[in-house]
Amino acid sequence: MLKKLFILIFITASIGAFGQSKFIAKNAYISFYSSTPLEDILGESNEAVTILNAETGEIGFQALMTTFHFKRALMEEHFNENYMESAKFPKARFNGKIEGFNKDMLTAPVANIKVTGLLNVHGVEKTITVPGTLGIENGKLVGTSKFKVTPEDYGIVIPAIVRDKIGKEMEVTVKANYLPFGK
Amino acid sequence: MNKILSIFFGLIFLASGNGFSQDLDELMNAELKPTVDFATATFKSTRIINGHSIEQMKENQLDFRISHRFGTLNSGLYGLFGLDESHIHFSLEYGIKDWLMLGAGRASQNKTYDGFAKVRLLRQSSGTKFMPVHLSYFTSIEIMTLKFPERPEGTSNYFSSRLAYVNQLLIARKFNENLSVQLTPTFIHRNLVKTELDQNDIYALGLGGRYKLSKRLSLNAEYYYTYNPNAKSLEPRPYNALSLGVDIETGGHVFQIMVTNSQGMREGSFIPQTTGSWADGDIHLGFNISRVFAFNKK
Numbered sequence: 426m427l428k429k430l431f432i433l434i435f436i437t438a439s440i441g442a443f444g445q446s447k448f449i450a451k452n453a454y455i456s457f458y459s460s461t462p463l464e465d466i467l468g469e470s471n472e473a474v475t476i477l478n479a480e481t482g483e484i485g486f487q488a489l490m491t492t493f494h495f496k497r498a499l500m501e502e503h504f505n506e507n508y509m510e511s512a513k514f515p516k517a518r519f520n521g522k523i524e525g526f527n528k529d530m531l532t533a534p535v536a537n538i539k540v541t542g543l544l545n546v547h548g549v550e551k552t553i554t555v556p557g558t559l560g561i562e563n564g565k566l567v568g569t570s571k572f573k574v575t576p577e578d579y580g581i582v583i584p585a586i587v588r589d590k591i592g593k594e595m596e597v598t599v600k601a602n603y604l605p606f607g608k
Numbered sequence: 609m610n611k612i613l614s615i616f617f618g619l620i621f622l623a624s625g626n627g628f629s630q631d632l633d634e635l636m637n638a639e640l641k642p643t644v645d646f647a648t649a650t651f652k653s654t655r656i657i658n659g660h661s662i663e664q665m666k667e668n669q670l671d672f673r674i675s676h677r678f679g680t681l682n683s684g685l686y687g688l689f690g691l692d693e694s695h696i697h698f699s700l701e702y703g704i705k706d707w708l709m710l711g712a713g714r715a716s717q718n719k720t721y722d723g724f725a726k727v728r729l730l731r732q733s734s735g736t737k738f739m740p741v742h743l744s745y746f747t748s749i750e751i752m753t754l755k756f757p758e759r760p761e762g763t764s765n766y767f768s769s770r771l772a773y774v775n776q777l778l779i780a781r782k783f784n785e786n787l788s789v790q791l792t793p794t795f796i797h798r799n800l801v802k803t804e805l806d807q808n809d810i811y812a813l814g815l816g817g818r819y820k821l822s823k824r825l826s827l828n829a830e831y832y833y834t835y836n837p838n839a840k841s842l843e844p845r846p847y848n849a850l851s852l853g854v855d856i857e858t859g860g861h862v863f864q865i866m867v868t869n870s871q872g873m874r875e876g877s878f879i880p881q882t883t884g885s886w887a888d889g890d891i892h893l894g895f896n897i898s899r900v901f902a903f904n905k906k
Contacts, residue, residue, distance in 0.1 A: 451639055474639040476632050487636040489643060497902040498666035498703075499860060506649045507823045512785060516640075520632065584824065587859045606635075 448477040448531070448566055448603035455488050455599050457574075459592030466591060468493040468504060475601045477568070482526025484540060484568075486519040486599070508581050509547055518545040523559070535560035535567065549579040557599070566603040571596065645735035647782040650742060651790075653862045653898055654701065654709075654726075656816035657830040657851040658870060658878045659792060662742040662780040664726050665703030668904040673713070674698045675896040677871045682889030690893055697873040715874055722874050724748035724774075732782060746776040750876040769800035772876040776814075786820040794832070796876055805839035810880045824857045828864070832879050844883035864896040 453473040459466045473488035490511035495501040505511040521542015523530070530536065541554040557570030573594045576583060583591050651661035654671060665671050679693030687693065699713025699722075707728040714721050730743040750772045756765040773796065780790035792814030801808055816830040830851045837846040853866030869884035870877075871892050884890030 447635070449635075449639065472641070474636045476635050476639075478632065483632060485632045485636055487633075487640055489640060491643065491645070496904060497860075497900075498669050499900050499902075502649050503859070518633075590859060 446479040447606035448479060449606040450475045450568075450601035450603050453486065453488075453599065453601035455486070455493075455597065457595040457597045459595050461590055461592055464590040466495070466500065468495050468500075470494070473599075473601075475568075475603075476606065477531075477566075477603055479528060479531055482523035482530075484519075484521055484523060484542070486517075488517050489515055490517065491515070508576070508583070514546075514548045516545075517547075519543065524554075530559055531561075531566055533560050535562050540570065544574070546574070546579045547581050551578060568599070568601045568603060570599040573597070642736045644733050644737040647732040647734075647742070650732070650780050650782040650788045651818055652826055652855040652857050653864060653896070655864065655896060656790060656818065657828050657853045657864065657866050657896075658849060658868065658873055659814050659816065659830060659832065659875060660726060660746050660776065660778060661790060661816070662728070662744045662778045664709040664728060664744070665701055665900070667703050667706050668902065669703045670901045670903060671701040671711075672698075672899045672901070673701065673896060675873050675894065677868070677873060677892045677894035679892065680884060680889065681867075681891045681893065695871055695873070713874075715872070715877070717872055717877060719753045720750050720874065720877070721753065722748050722750045722876075726778075732780075740781060742778070742780045742782075744778040746774070746778055748774045748875065750774070750874055772796060772798040774875040776875065787817070789815075789817040791815060792832075794875065794879060796879060798876065798880070801838075803842065805842055807836050807838055807880070809836075811835040812879050814879075818855065826855045828853045828855055828866070832882075834879060838880065845885075846880065847882050847885050849878045849882040850886060860900050862896075862898040864898075866894050866896075867891050868894060 451474055452471050453475045454469070454471050455473045456467060456469040470488050470492040472492040473486055475484065475486045477484045490505060490509045493504065495504065519542055521540045524539040524541060530538065535558050538557050538559045539554060540557055541552065543550050544553050555570050555572035557568060559568045573596055575594050651663045654661060654663045654665070675697045677695045679687050679690030681689050683690050695715070695717045697713055697715040699711050701709060701711030703709050709726045710724070712723045725747055727745045729745060730739055730741065732742045733739045752770045759765060775795045777793050778790060780788060782788045794812040794814060796810040796812070798808050812832050812834045814830065814832045816828070818826045818828045820826045832849045834846070834848055840846070847869060849868065849870040851866050851868035851870065853864055856863040856865070869886050869890055869892070870882035871884065872878040872881055884892065
């Protein structure tokens with residue numbers, strides 16, 4: 426009896442561990458934008474990686490800071506050198522979970538969701554809750570999000586001399602077209 | 609038995625509860641493509657002080673530069689420590705491609721025009737591709753347009769006499785976030801020189817570096833050693849150019865403020881024709897201002 430129970434638990438556990446289905450997007454889009462009367466700043470990356478666990482609703486993002494590109498070459502240089510310190514902190518990460526997740530969300534049309542998790546930027550980690558959408562669009566699983574972050578919260582110092590050119594808040598836009606993982 | 613059972617349950621719970629996030633992280637780590645990490649911002653500006661650094665304008669970026677060198681500090685209060693006198697050089701410099709920059713400028717000293725090209729050959733990188741140094745080639749032509757002096761009957765002046773050619777290899781390494789060093793072997797040919805004792809061909813080696821004091825402030829130094837200077841017996845005597853300065857960066861501008869024994873701002877001038885001596889106080893205060901404009905559409 427006990428033996429059977431063990432086997433049962435073991436099988437359930439292994440299905441849990443190995444049989445989880447995941448979705449991945451290897452070229453997810455992440456941008457941040459700030460607009461002031463003096464200057465608009467737009468940094469864009471099309472090389473972020475994101476994985477969505479279809480069993481648990483856990484969702485992760487990773488992006489290398491050097492994959493963000495700008496219209497002005499100097500902005501890109503300053504972004505990496507002066508603000509993000511990309512040599513020291515090469516990566517931005519988000520590990521979170523979709524609130525009230527159920528599997529039907531992955532097959533239903535696009536609907537609003539909320540994601541809570543840890544955002545790690547510039548070596549500083551903060552818990553954030555952001556709005557987003559998830560669902561099937563043109564036959565594909567698409568996730569998007571738009572939220573605001575304050576650079577100062579992540580230890581990014583903006584000196585007084587350029588304060589008027591860089592917005593207090595950055596609007597972050599995320600878009601990912603997910604494909605089944607490993608297929 | 610119950611104890612073992614609960615441990616077993618506990619382990620499974622731990623494994624399934626904790627394991628996934630790490631798993632997720634590892635999967636993403638594996639998916640992020642390994643990159644070639646180029647050393648960027650080895651210098652803040654396209655000049656270390658007087659001479660060129662390996663930095664250049666990226667594609668479709670225009671740099672408008674204005675530089676001044678004042679008179680000598682030892683002119684005293686009478687000359688307001690050099691501020692009464694000023695030489696200017698201004699230039700427009702454009703990135704045709706990320707690896708090719710062209711520029712043209714004009715200096716008030718000897719009414720000289722210059723046109724140059726800077727070509728990037730190698731970039732320092734780590735990651736999937738290792739390259740220990742940056743390597744660029746710099747070349748320029750300088751055209752002196754001062755009126756020719758009167759010549760004796762039967763002799764004539766040639767346009768070619770106005771020309772000088774500069775060739776430099778720029779070899780630089782960014783050792784860490786703060787320290788960058790550059791070696792600059794230089795060959796200059798001047799078609800016409802003042803006297804027979806002056807050299808038409810000049811060989812020199814530049815040594816320059818910067819140390820970042822903060823994110824927006826760096827300390828720079830530059831020295832050009834000339835192997836075959838003009839004859840020391842000539843007046844004014846030639847000296848090697850030594851310059852010390854700071855770079856101050858403010859968004860789209862870079863201000864470079866320096867003290868130097870050279871009043872020239874082009875290679876054909878400050879390398880063979882520096883006549884100021886640090887020991888005698890022939891020190892010029894000066895500045896370079898760089899303003900970058902972006903012309904790429906996106």
